[in-house]
Amino acid sequence: MRTTDNLDMFNGAPDRYNWELVGKKEIYIPYNSWKLADRNLSYSDIIQPGHLNPDLTRYELHRVWKVEATLKEGQRHVYAKRTFYIDEDTWQIATVDHYDGRGELWRVGEMHKVMARDVMVPGAAAETFYDLQSGRYLVGGLTNEERVGYDFTQRFHFRDFTPQAIRRAGR
Numbered sequence: 001m002r003t004t005d006n007l008d009m010f011n012g013a014p015d016r017y018n019w020e021l022v023g024k025k026e027i028y029i030p031y032n033s034w035k036l037a038d039r040n041l042s043y044s045d046i047i048q049p050g051h052l053n054p055d056l057t058r059y060e061l062h063r064v065w066k067v068e069a070t071l072k073e074g075q076r077h078v079y080a081k082r083t084f085y086i087d088e089d090t091w092q093i094a095t096v097d098h099y100d101g102r103g104e105l106w107r108v109g110e111m112h113k114v115m116a117r118d119v120m121v122p123g124a125a126a127e128t129f130y131d132l133q134s135g136r137y138l139v140g141g142l143t144n145e146e147r148v149g150y151d152f153t154q155r156f157h158f159r160d161f162t163p164q165a166i167r168r169a170g171r
Contacts, residue, residue, distance in 0.1 A: 001107075003078060003140035008129070009093035009109050010084065016077060017069035024065055029094035031060040033112035037125035041144045046096060052128060052139060057112065063088040079106070087113070090122035100133075107131050119152045136165045 005012025036046065046053055064085040071080045076163040086092065090113065092163045098107040108130045116123040130137045143149035159165060 001131060001136060002140075006109065006127075006129065008084070008124075009111055010095050016072060016075045017082070018072055018158055020070070022066040024063060024088070026061055026063055027095075028059040029062050029064065029087060029138055030110050030112040031058060031062060031087075031094075033058050033125040034113050035112050037144075038110050039144055039149070042146055043142060046126075046142065046144065047139060050135065051130070051137060052112075052126070062094070064094060083089065097167045104133075106133055116150065116152065121152070123150065 003012075006120045033056075035058065036052070038056075039110060043055070046056060051106055064087055067084045067086060069082040069084065071077055080101045080102070080103065083097040083099075084093050085095045087094045092111060092113065093109075094113065096109040097105055098109070100106040110126045110128045110130075112126045112128070114123055114125045115121075124141050126139050126140045128139045
């Protein structure tokens with residue numbers, strides 16, 4: 001349902017693809033998804049057969065930059081092409097279309113955005129990936145039933161990311 005490089009809509013090796021900035025356009029994207037982020041909701045309130053509960057999702061007409069990524073010759077990936085729609089206000093990927101090796105639309109990803117007001121950073125209430133060929137979908141990033149949602153208070157230092165730190169963490 002998703003690949004390891006789908007985190008935050010794309011978190012992979014950019015050198016596998018040829019990138020083209022297609023241009024700017026206006027489309028409806030998931031935005032200000034505060035209902036979806038409501039901590040009083042249970043997952044069963046949100047997750048329905050085939051799609052998220054439409055009473056909880058919200059879309060706005062926004063300016064986005066359309067970027068196409070086409071798999072380079074000699075590279076391998078299940079997605080031969082990806083089309084990203086990047087929100088002009090947050091510079092986050094709002095939606096992405098994934099194409100298979102036959103050039104057919106296979107999966108669609110949506111990031112249901114909210115603003116993490118305590119740290120003034122755009123975030124997400126949920127990420128969804130819809131498989132149009134199988135009729136299934138995957139939702140991730142929900143925190144409604146978690147004791148604690150996202151915690152931005154953790155502070156890190158450069159030394160936390162050294163090979164020595166990884167060795168210490170592995171013990």
